[in-house]
Amino acid sequence: MEAILSIKNLEKSYQAKKVIKDLSFDVHKGEILCILGPNGAGKSTTLNILTGVLNYEDGMFQSKGKNVHDHLRLFKKRLGIVPQDIALYEELSAEQNIKFFASLYGLKGNALSTSCNQALEFAGLSERRKDKVKTYSGGMKRRLNIACAIAHQPEILILDEPTVGIDPQSRNHILSSIKELRNKGMTIIYTTHYMEEVEEISTRIIIMDGGRIVASGKKEELKEHVNEERLYHIDVDHTEGINEKEFYHIEGVKHVSISASQVELATLKSVENLDRIISVFIQNKVKINSISCESTSLETVFLRLTGKSLRD
């Protein structure tokens, strides 16, 4: 696939703090690229660099072989951007908002009206087009926030957590519209905290943590990554006296995490070691209440790679 955006060895600091470290990836035409990561991972920073408004200290950012910052205005014209925070003129109507933002991309006259109508239709807001935005529900504002970014029919759409804090109905609407846009040939870059969304719409995933990419690939590939392992959840009375090291001595054990009443173990499927794991508990006189074995979800992939859960 053709790379329409290409980032290489990018570094970005705020004050003295490095927030993007040696970031390299390509964006391919027609994909839905999801960037996943815990709070503060650098997702928004990465997106803002992709929009061309944020500078960086080191590295390269190209589009179709050309340095983006040499042709910034032409580049910006190809983008549609949905900011993380809702950015709309509350005192104006949906129609006025869409028309204004689309006009900044050079649309005027009939073309402007037509695209505005399409965008309203797309957001399911045609009937409320004349109402002031401040009278809208949270979900409607989110939808309009997206509509304002697509009226000029950008080649690349960048969305920063477009579904935060909305009802399931609006979320489904947004997700299916994103897929629809992709079918029409748009390339989509998307950040989110919601694993279900990634499972549903992504064609490729980048997992970030601490300003770095910790894994990337199609969701099947990412799952494959941990598929050679199985994950045991062992519920116990208490975990006093149990030392992680005792488990790591067992052949096949890859990852251990111990909390007050649960031990989680990732271990290679190819090694039969459950009896040895159980014997650690017996030796420590810890009563086992239950053992369950989980199949891998993206959530576990994420947890394993970053050591953090997606939502705080």
Add this chain to the structure above:
Amino acid sequence: MYQFRRILKMDLVNLFTNPMWLFYTTAFPFALTLIFGFLAKGSYSDNITSYDFYGITTMIYSALNAGTLAANSFMEKDIKGPNMRLIYAPVPSFAIYFPKIIATVIFTTVCYTAVALLLRVTVHVNFGETNTVYLWLLMILVEIFAASFSVMLCCVLKTEAAVNQILSFAITLMTLLGGVFFPVDGLGKAVTAVSNLSPVKWVALSAFQIIYDGKFTLLLPACIILAVVSVICILFSTKFFKTEDFV
């Protein structure tokens, strides 16, 4: 240019549809003139009534307040978000901050003209009769200066709160020192000397010279200084405005 016009229009719409700012630029200066004028009635003659005096000084004070409006039309919390969407759009940077200055000046000029007409009709404030045009030229330049200065502060400081604090302090200080609301000449030589440094004093002197003497000797230098300082502020804005400060 098309984008520039669209942004200017949006800035005007934002100003004219905000009830608080409309109040601030119409009812407020009107009431201020009436109150001061009424309180000081006894100490003025029939030639120049207290309303004549405070009508003009309030206008100058209000013109300076164009600065606060410009800062608001740029960064007020409700419109900062959508305004910042402009930085993603393929428009040159000056099309983002420069229309704020023009829109503010248009808005304040319209509002203050309405207030002046009202003051003329109700308490017969003298705005220079045939020379009103020159007086208005001076006022508009004060507005341009205040708006450019405040937009520059926005570009440098990036937050509305800080800009508003600095502006309200500066405007109050200059106005008080300029002696346009309360005479400061009786407070000793030092105060008088400091007062001479306040641009407000010179603008006021120039205004009264136009109205009562029909003379323009102070007008020209005042206009030139205001224009030059405004241009400098705009140049500084160009230098300090960086899209990345606003993401």
